Amino acid sequence: MSNLNPSPEFEERVRKAMQTPEANPDFAKRLRNELVRGPVKIKTKYFRPAWAVAFVLALAVIVVSVPGLAAALGRVFGYVPDVGLVETTSGLRMLAEPVSSTRDGVTITITNVLVHPDHIELMYEVDGVELDYNQTPDICGTIHPDDNFWSDADADLRLPDGAMIRRDYAGEYQYANRYAMQPVYAIQLPANVDELTFVLKCIPFTKLGDVPENWEIPFKLVTVPVGEVVGYPVIEVTQPVATEEVPASPLAEAAPAPKVSLTLERIVPTDSNTVFYLHFNVENPDPSLISIMPQGVYVIDSQGRLNQAIGSFVWQPFEHRVGSSFEFATQFKPAPGSFTVVVDQVIAYYMPLYTDPPQMTVEELTFAFDAGDNPQRGQKWDLYKTFTVAGFDFEVSTVQAVTFADIETPNFIDGSQGYDYGYQFTVEADPALGLSVEIDIQRDNCWLYDVKKIEPAPVLYTQLCRDGYPTGEVLVTIREMSITLKDDLQVEWKP
Template structure:
């Protein structure tokens, strides 16, 4: 016989040998039902994704395992569940794949140099669902690029041609033409060769650089050292209602407000930590989506020690289409005092129905014919219903930022509401068919009010119709997790973090130290104002001797004698600091954010074209040329100390800010890191070895 059936006597002997308590029928039925439900949910979850589908065979396997639940109970249901659910693996460079998936790689890097320009295919990963190609281009001269933003250069991303002539085009990708990771359709397992073809180099003009590149690629089975980490699916989590480790914070914030719960679903072990993948769920039908505030998410061990945790990208694990309300973070460390608590005190929510507000400032004394930037108190506050939270507009203030004008709303609200960004829906007249707008919302610590800004360059008429589709909520949402036991003599040790917290900054400002006596010089200060009042000031290092300069944004020359700035008309000027004499060096009405190079020879700035790009020019305004011509908008941050590279940010596919370096001589781009923050304001250390930034 090929089958063997255990007798009740045998099962009882096994149960007693392992010390397993009497198994209740109700418990077996309940556990069986839970396993089947989890199998069905997991199957639906992965079948809905375009990648990494869960095959029906796994659901059948789960059902079989559930049927033999009596036998598996001897090692504990938690362990059985974890082992059963280990269906996927994570491979660095490839992403998440089903266990047993055949992986092929590039046999060796392939490189080709023509006219001093080098094209290299560094890596390739092939699965039964996709092909990943990583390549770079180096030493592209500035003379090969367009110096006219109206003339677009090459945009080819490269293709793969198989031996039978089949051409595979890019499906998705990230990076620029100088360093890119592109995803193509799967190459049949029987095909071990392909040709990477590139008709022209991204951004170059026709005839200015070598064209029609061809690199022959050879694929081989992945070596044994290509590590595959299991994607561990966790049991249905229990959402903790315990309060925050921070006693002061826990007393002021509610736990699990608005029926939002946060769950940890999967973990992926790495060499230096874990990827944590989870989701939020909400019982409130007024909320259609909820996501943890990116850097508000923290992790703590049982001693209250904070464990380094940072937002990650789903693209990092090869997941192109995450589920709604799904989130991912990277946890640093291997050995912990378990269990860990993963907690956020901020949740960004999207409303099922927008929050509407109609506002006529004239009702409260605003003079639309002679607007003044003064605060108008509203004696009978405008009430706003935000998920049942009490909120009301208590003041309005007219404001202007360059060509944009509008209002600041002072909103008094319960602590659970932290921001309420409104946008203009009507009552704005435009003449050219286009409209620029701006806004923002945040809780002001000094007044306790939410300050919401609504600005536009159009002509407003009243009353204003405002709409908010999302908000930031405060509370405590957390879940617990016990990492796998590490069989070693390692002791949990706090990981040092090179960062300055807001609390540490406040403490430093409250207890300032005296400046060294031999430290001399001036500092350029910036603060908000309405034109023509100055926004730029120069002062001594201790803050004394402050002198207002101009309205705009700018930087000082290395010797401090000149100021380069962009004015309210978006032109760039140079001002002699001592005499006040001004000289315009651009007149495009599209320029901003000029920054002088450390050697004083060049100025980098931003110019609005089809999107926002970085340009450079000589310090006297001559030889203006674009530095970035990518599809995404660029945000200028600064120069490297040796004036050879420029640091800038660009939004990636998921909205994070990717910080990059671009070599001004070659155009080579180096990706540094990504930050889930709109304005990280990165800056080089004087020796060029470190970059400080906000998060």
Template structure:
């Protein structure tokens, strides 16, 4: 006999009595509208609203699969912050702004739960002369911290950024605070992406936290238990080797290792669903797996197989921490009008392969910051080839512009990571590229002791290539949305139709 959890049993029992696509909102609103002429005393209104909310929660508890299980895990989804854990929830007592020399920093939102302290702040009025615009510009050591009353500093990295001409907004996930600490200071040593001394520095902004009121805006979270579609077997021409070197030595590609796609949770919002998905690659030898060029590779389809509009949300996985070998992302759907399962499909993903190749770069005996070199050097890496187009000397390091030397999709390189093993390197990075033939990308590294005299041996530590495997995951929403599909405004829902 198969054992079932409590939530499964409740779902089965409720399913026998309640329609699968029950949507309570229209009937509730209709009854409220019919009685809107009746005046109630304040206490009566409060009790009636509380009873109504309780009834809705009870019905949702028994009719929406996953709600019962989710109640013990998530308080809800708070717009602008993300997922918030169940437990004592505290918020910022009120917006806080400080202005110095025409620059205003505003702490827009702080939400504290038992797991983290989510903080959103914005800076505006930054003079254009303060922004870094050239590679040789010196950066200020930007950072933000929470200073506690006992002097302890809590550190965190930015979790998402929005920028405009005179400012930016940053999100941070700091560690959780003890329940008895309701005051802290936001300490910002200097403003993001500015030159030292060009804008006000050393900010200290006092914050005060209070218990969240019952009317805090939080959408319910639905936990999803979704089976994944069987992994498709790639053809030999499309398979990706675990390491490029063995593939070159044997002349064949090993069988592809399966990657899976799962749908983990959903948030029912006023105009669609926010769906969290995970690409799982625990059983592979890949260094990392990324979802790229989503307008062409990522598809959302309704029960009839029709493509649906969606928007990729890069920073909506706030509060979700996957395993080391998982890639988490989220999409915001258009309103769902047709009852039935939704299908999320991926055509291919980018996988990073660890490699060990190198090339010689000679910047001369006295390289200068801002100096550039045209290289057009081809580096063979197994069945792949990397075209190193050019190099530029930045402040304390080099940045290399590259592209794939092959144009066929199965042999396409979409990114590469470079370094120098013969000298001390203290930082590095990269970016660019969209996963298409001809796209350029770059990798840079900075030396601890300044630019060394050439020639230098540049090591290729990893490359990103396309992994072709049909990935699908399905989920049936609990109710179809009564909202109409957007017309002209829908053009903003995908990058391709922007």
């Protein structure tokens, strides 16, 4: 091998050719502060593709996981809608009262402000605007390649002495015709400052010049006495609750299905609904199991009414969140008294390549087929490649050359974006498993994908590529597998 050793000069040349800038110091400090104080609830970043927004909104059930740091016992929590659990710590301040400003039919309302010892969370809502998610230069908040982290769409805070505070994170949400933002500012606000001014150059996702700009809204803060609950009181569920485990099913004998049980941790009755926190307990999970997600959750109240539960969903498949808590809210206020929470199916996700340590190698989860020099739409290859992940068997039986038109649905609101040609894999498994997979064609230009389940089987997994069909030997890797545990889980709560 010695004759292959590169010279230090050539290595240096490669290093120079690959040279990239280092992280901006402001960003580096901000992130460090966030980590060292314990990550607060990190909102989805401000700018995301419109198709992603549509996808999230299209989900029937969405979930937010609660940071483990906030789950410690013995703390006083309140619940603020759209903010979540708020711990009353010494020195916590909040908005004295909501304030609004209306100009030309557009209203901005600051609905919540929470001043923690080391950061400020603010919420504002916008009424009377039409949103435009196109990232074009005439839209407020459009990120240009050369821009930094912020834009004119970011709400700043002005202190009485004129100092401006820029946001560190920003979440957004939207419901009905209302649009709202949740900037978070990493700052230790001086104790004597109880008046701030909200400053916004333009309203995010609106066309510049179409709606009023340069907003300034002053607001006042008040101190929350220690021990006093901010928002709705939270009921910590300490009583023993009936937790039903997944009943034995034919699946359990055929394969090592994870044994999942359910715990109800907290309940928050609000004026309009009930918020509750669930915890999934997994017994002897396979080492490659990385996440358990509910398919659907509903509540049956004391009058027998079924009440679908909804939350917001943070898709974090690599965070080893087995057993973490999830927040749900009923769609309407349940009848007083006891209720039963039902989890309608649970999906178990396995990623043997991403666990620590990895449970399988890339080679074990990779197969190849010869697409030839000139693949044609509709051309089909028999594969019959079998895999076993976490004890579950499945087979990639065929692959077919397809185009974007073959999988196009209204969900692809951005169209193909140039990912027009690819391959559709047929994945066969025991229909009782409700198995799905994620498959990667090992080419740099293949990303767009679609999964279709033909009930009861098979699964059709499509991945599309730019610049035509991949030709020659095509390497394909199974990245993820999931199964559906079809038995319901339920837990009853009695006040």
